[in-house]
Amino acid sequence: MDGGAVLTPEFETGPDGPGSGALDSALLGGPPQRVGTFEYRYDTDTWTWSDTVAKMHGYHPDEVQPTTELVLSHKHPEDLARVKALLKQSSAPFSSRHRIRTTTGETRRVVVVGDAVTDPSGRTVATRGFNVDITEAFHADLQQEVGDELQVIVRHRAIIEQAKGMLMAVYDVSAEAAFSVLKWRSQELNVKLHDVAAKVVADLPSLLQSNLTARTPVDRYLITFTVDDI
16 A cells, blocks of 8 residues: 555565465465455554455455444454454554454454554554454364464564563663564564564573673674574
C-alpha cells in the first residue's frame, strides 16, 4: 500500500500478497488457501486483506471492503478483548491464536502473525502479516506440523524478549526502546530480528561480566558486530 513502507526480512512476496507463497510451504506444505495476508494502517485506520482472508471470513473476493468494525465483528466474543489489544499501535511483532465467525455462523480457528511497517523516517504506520486457517488441523495430521512451526515462532519471540530484557537492564530503558535497538541492528545488517537477538543473548553476559553498569563494552559491541558474526 505504502511505497515507502519497510517490511522486515521475515516476510516474502507471493501470489496472494506478501508472504503467502513462502509461508504456505514453510508453515503448512499444503494448499495455499489456508494462508492469506492482511495489512492494517494505524495512520488511516484502513485495512486490506487478500482474497484468501476474505474467503476465511465467508466473503467472495472484493465483496466487501474490510474495516476495523467489520474485522472485529467476526471475532469470537470470548476472544474479542484479546484481539482488540493487538490493534494498539506498536513496533513489536505479535502472534495470536483465536476464533473467528464466518458470514454463515461457522466458527473457524486461525493463527494471526504480524509485524510493524515503518515509513522512511522510521515511524511505525501499520502492521502487516498473515492469517493461517488451522480449523481442519484440529482433526488431522496437519495439526502437528502447524504446531511445530508455531513453536518456532514462539521460540523466536522468546529469544527477542530475552534480548530486550538484557538491553532494558543495561541501559535502563523501556521495552519499546530496547526493541528499537534490536530492530535497528536487524535492518542495518539486513538479517532476521531473531538472529540478532540470539547473538545478543549469547554474547552480552560475557561482556558484562556480571556488572550491569559496565555499558561501554556493550556500546562498542552493539555498534561493531557484523553480519558475518551471526
